[in-house]
Amino acid sequence: MAKTIALKEFPGTGDIYRRALIGMLPVIGKPGKVSADATLPDTELTLSGVKVDLDQLAKYCAATGQRFGDTLPLTFPFVLQFPLVMKLLVAGDFPLTAIGSVHIENTIERFRPIGVTEPLTITTHAENLREHRKGMLVDVISDFAVGHEPVARQTATFLSQQRTSLSGGPRPEAPKDHRPPPPDAKLKADLGLIRQYAAASGDRNPIHMSDLGAKAFGFPRAIAHGMWTAARVVANVEGRLADKVTYNVRFGKPVILPTTVNVYTEQVEGSGAFDISVLNPKKGYPHLTATLR
Numbered sequence: 001m002a003k004t005i006a007l008k009e010f011p012g013t014g015d016i017y018r019r020a021l022i023g024m025l026p027v028i029g030k031p032g033k034v035s036a037d038a039t040l041p042d043t044e045l046t047l048s049g050v051k052v053d054l055d056q057l058a059k060y061c062a063a064t065g066q067r068f069g070d071t072l073p074l075t076f077p078f079v080l081q082f083p084l085v086m087k088l089l090v091a092g093d094f095p096l097t098a099i100g101s102v103h104i105e106n107t108i109e110r111f112r113p114i115g116v117t118e119p120l121t122i123t124t125h126a127e128n129l130r131e132h133r134k135g136m137l138v139d140v141i142s143d144f145a146v147g148h149e150p151v152a153r154q155t156a157t158f159l160s161q162q163r164t165s166l167s168g169g170p171r172p173e174a175p176k177d178h179r180p181p182p183p184d185a186k187l188k189a190d191l192g193l194i195r196q197y198a199a200a201s202g203d204r205n206p207i208h209m210s211d212l213g214a215k216a217f218g219f220p221r222a223i224a225h226g227m228w229t230a231a232r233v234v235a236n237v238e239g240r241l242a243d244k245v246t247y248n249v250r251f252g253k254p255v256i257l258p259t260t261v262n263v264y265t266e267q268v269e270g271s272g273a274f275d276i277s278v279l280n281p282k283k284g285y286p287h288l289t290a291t292l293r
Contacts, residue, residue, distance in 0.1 A: 205225075
């Protein structure tokens with residue numbers, strides 16, 4: 001049975017990032033490789049009576065282009081649960097390191113629109129640690145409730161890159177670069193805008209905040225948050241979504257700043273469903289592929 005830890009307030013970001021950095025240090029930090037038979041802590045974090053900070057929400061909407069209204073934007077639950085996710089990842093008994101784990105997929109299930117004034121209970125846990133040809137995957141799941149009513153579920157899949165027993169298997173053929181067709185829209189991003197999103201979302205990972213911080217982790221320049229891209233492109237269709245909707249996003253190559261990328265939005269015929277992709281405008285490789293169902 002899971003051990004439930006009831007939090008009284010959101011974890012402080014300063015302590016979280018301090019623990020994340022310690023987790024990377026040799027000797028005193030976490031092992032560099034996650035064992036294939038590693039186990040996840042049987043822990044869930046819960047925080048009740050969560051009230052949305054309307055100033056934060058307004059800044060989030062300004063950074064992502066989503067509507068500031070009576071209900072939460074579709075992707076805002078990711079922001080609300082992010083401190084709880086980080087607290088799980090930086091714990092000493094969690095096998096993956098927080099900094100260095102790559103967010104490769106995200107799913108938000110909205111069961112109904114959530115009013116901005118409704119108090120929420122958020123419960124977060126990790127499950128399904130498994131091998132992948134590129135490393136170890138884990139799902140971190142947050143459930144949202146108003147009273148006893150479930151209103152949303154957020155699932156983030158993280159990858160810790162390393163060799164595994166699946167690494168030597170057959171690999172799919174890499175797609176060839178090609179110039180993509182004219183886009184439905186273009187999306188511009190620069191460091192100033194991404195810093196605005198970082199302030200609104202609380203995700204101040206160094207790879208997003210400066211070129212110097214990004215270079216320390218092997219990127220040529222700062223990169224956009226994957227969830228900023230996911231939030232920004234869904235803004236184009238949010239007024240046409242059903243109350244109950246699932247938004248699944250897979251992240252491809254990072255969006256390196258500053259840049260302009262191509263956005264493609266296709267409505268599935270005869271439904272309120274959409275397919276969305278974000279492609280490099282010169283080489284056609286995907287930064288993001290998504291479905292709304």
